[in-house]
Amino acid sequence: MMLEINGLVKKYKDFTLNCSMKVERGCITGLVGENGAGKSTAFKAVLGLISYDSGDITLMGKLPSELREAEKEKIGVTLAESGFSGYLKVKDIVPVMAAMYPGFDRERFLNLCRKFSIPQDKYIKEFSTGMKAKLKVLAAVTHNADFLLLDEPTTGMDVTARESILDLFREYMEEDEGRSILISSHISSDLEGLCDDIYIIHEGKIILHEDMDNLLNEYGLIKADDEQYARLDKEHILSVRRTPFGYECLTDQKGYYRENYPDIVVENGSLDEAITMMTGGERL
Template sequence: MLKLENVQKRYDGYSLDCSLELRTGYITGLVGLNGAGKTTIFKSALGLISVDGGGIQIFNKELKDLTAEDREEIGVVHYDSGFSGYLTISNLTVILKNLYKKFDKEGFEQKCKEGNLPFNKMIKNFSTGMKAKLKLIVAMSHHAKILILDEPTAGLDVIARDELLDYIRSYMQEGDRSILISSHISKDLETLCDDVYLIDQGRIILHEETDVLLDRYGLLKTTNEQYKELDHQHIIRRYKEAYGYRCLTDHKDFYVHKYPDLVMEKGTIDEVLTLMIRGERL
């Protein structure tokens, strides 16, 4: 669906150099700290900024070869974009009908009703959750094959986030579709994504199937003495703490069985990201 190969973008004091693939039928998560390069990847993939090297393909075509019809197959949500506050949903319906050949007016209005979005109220008077919900519904309204979602749940409470995640899951039930999504709330991605890319300072530092990450990765806590006696062959990163070491492994069961007395915590996306960034490579 979408493929980035050694895509490079240079700014003063920052450079992006990464490869990433969004497969058919997958929800792929992109996780990293602020400024790690997530939004730069999205903007590069959409052709919103020029790149300094590498290649980008969507639907097995180079970006420059995409037709207007191809671009209609892409739905986008940017965390820092939105609609004119003086529009209403009724106004927006007319605009979308003229923008997209495959705009599903009935489905769009039904989703807005289900989301309790008022049709004749100006968008500037919507709550944060209502605006986020509207952006996602619009992105899904023209039957796009790819959704690119940049922090779609940013600033939302738990209930609003759950509603948006339900929309995303239901969207994937209809045919061969794919979603690339970033979020500061890694817990959302653990329950949603099929695979996850971790990015730091413009580089992909880990790509893993979500099930594998949650099942096989773990955090081992040792004293200094225990660490000296530890078999290090499956330790990816270590981090020195006051009491000893915190170690990241992708073979959790190996250490659980070989060292049953040591503390082993289940790996989460947040913990793995933290250790991959702050930890020392052996």
């Protein structure tokens, strides 16, 4: 197990995070949720950047408070609203990374910088949001880490850059099957094509954990009018939402409803729908 969080509780004045999740070796696990749902707080707790009130976290077998240089060298991190000091240039970062990470691949990093059009002689504070995001990812994937913790890594990137960055993650995983990634994003399509499993977090709580294949193949959105809804078997309905035309229901067994209710529309599920329904609908 790469990461295990059991009953983590972190209380703030107006927000409480209460979550459990795990990331298996060789897996890419996604974490989605709206802004302020608790994704970044979870990341910070895992990395030992904040204290927490109760619960257990083990990252590569260590508690966050036990993480020393040797463990941190094996982790690559990108955070949504934080990066290298804006007063540094890429050419300043290279020797810093080389001194900090024994496994830093300078040539690969510089090649990727050129590929992604990241200037070396410009202050980072003058970079666009997309450029900053790309730089953070490139730094995270080029020091031979075993585990990547990526909080909104593709924010601000255009579609082409996003696709190339997602390919980098896939390459990273192919290089060593013992590696893992925990990634959060608000762009569902990024996660759909990348993750093995997914957690949906809402108001500080995990409200759904599912294998991505299962979610895409078995989940469906039932669109029913009042009469159809009334006779619908609710056994496999996860969440219901009232619409002007009747009801929308999220199910994790679309085959069952397609077979037994041929007159009712059952659309294929997607991550976006799962998020919308689980966070906006009434959970059954």
